[in-house]
Amino acid sequence: MNDEKKANQIVNELISSIENKEENNIANLFAKTVSVNTEEFEESISALMDYYTGNLVSCNSEYEPYSSGVYTPERTCEYIYCGYSVKTDRSDYYFYLKIVTRDTVNADNIGIYSLYVIEQSRYDNKDVFYSGDGFETPGINIDKTDTSEKAFLDISNKVIKIINDKNVDELKSLFSAEDLKQSSDFDEAAQDLFEFCENAKSIKFGFDSHNVGLTDMKPRPYYDSDKFFITSQVELICQNKICEFFMEYCILDSAEPQNQGITTLRVADKATHPDIMLEVDLDVPVECGIYVVK
Incomplete structure (x- = not known):
């Protein structure tokens, strides 16, 4: 499965779980190291379900997902970066994700590493694709913009x-x-x-x-x-x-x-x-x- 299909599958499952208020499914999409070690992770899931309103109308990739990684003799770790424009019947959102797809040292790192979500009306820099605050903070991040x-x-x-x-x-x-x-x-x-x-x-x-x-x-x-x-x-x-x-x-x-x-x-x-x-x-x-x- 190529990067785009992997990313699309995860994002579609994430949105479905948010709309159906399936907290466990949302948590399971994240890397175990993130869901276990991120402070107030369960609270952030509740905040995400409250922030996202309506039923999905469309979910379109903002650009072709791109990959990166760490490649050493001791370890191979691969990531996907992707951004989506998500429209519901009540609001429009940008989603930005970093997804770990492979880690030969620690399989618990595989899954969503960081998720950023913001209502499109709250993002001013329309000339630049939304990419969160630039810090790749693990877990769920809502309404955050570039603070570089x-x-x-x-x-x-x-x-x-x-x-x-x-x-x-x-x-x-x-x-x-x-x-x-x-x-x-x-x-x-x-x-x-x-x-x-x-x-x-x-x-x-x-x-x-x-x-x-x-x-x-x-x-x-x-x-x-x-x-x-x-x-x-x-x-x-x-x-x-x-x-x-x-x-x-x-x-x-x-x-x-x-x-x-x-x-x-x-x-x-x-x-x-x-x-x-x-x-x-x-x-x-x-x-x-x-x-x-x-």
């Missing part, structure tokens, strides 16, 4: 405080474990960052940058295999300069949770490098950790 900008701001504000405190250990704690392993000169690079961005004050989104019409440089989420990243290049306002500030943050690593954190942080003085695109213009690998353009 807030997440990026929270992380950025922590970085600003660390820069001003000149605290290398705190900065290390924000980086992914894998990235730190590959950054042999991290302490020295951190000191360069502290000096370069002395008295950092704030992050500014939405500036006109690089002479290519990029007027909206807000955080951009993207997936890479089983990892989920947020990236953004913004202005970092310091006391005596305005810096171009690029950060990539791994917000989710399904296979290796310890690798969540900053993977790369790059800065340049906007006055001397007004056109630089720190994400793509530098011949520096992502694993470089901290990179100050001088």
Whole structure:
């Protein structure tokens, strides 16, 4: 059975179980590790049955389901990501699911891993397919939308405080474990960052940058295999300069949770490098950790 048929079968069974108020059937569609370990999972099923109203009129795939996975000598784990437009005789919804279809290490992981449901009237960004809040939170998630900008701001504000405190250990704690392993000169690079961005004050989104019409440089989420990243290049306002500030943050690593954190942080003085695109213009690998353009 191909990915589309698998996804359609699960979604149709899910909707039927919701409409018939079959709590056990809904729970059984989820991975056992999710239904057992997610806090208040039974309550979330009740909330889902209350949220979804009416009888099914149509259920159409928003796009062809796509697959990803973890492939190592020790383990093969495969997922399907899929989104649906669901219409009932009382309301319209978007469904977004991550479904684990295979796990050679733990069969209890097979089933729905995360489900997001929202009424279409409550989702404003009609130009982008609904994909929940971007965090692939296990279990049932209702009325959640993308919060990557807030997440990026929270992380950025922590970085600003660390820069001003000149605290290398705190900065290390924000980086992914894998990235730190590959950054042999991290302490020295951190000191360069502290000096370069002395008295950092704030992050500014939405500036006109690089002479290519990029007027909206807000955080951009993207997936890479089983990892989920947020990236953004913004202005970092310091006391005596305005810096171009690029950060990539791994917000989710399904296979290796310890690798969540900053993977790369790059800065340049906007006055001397007004056109630089720190994400793509530098011949520096992502694993470089901290990179100050001088």
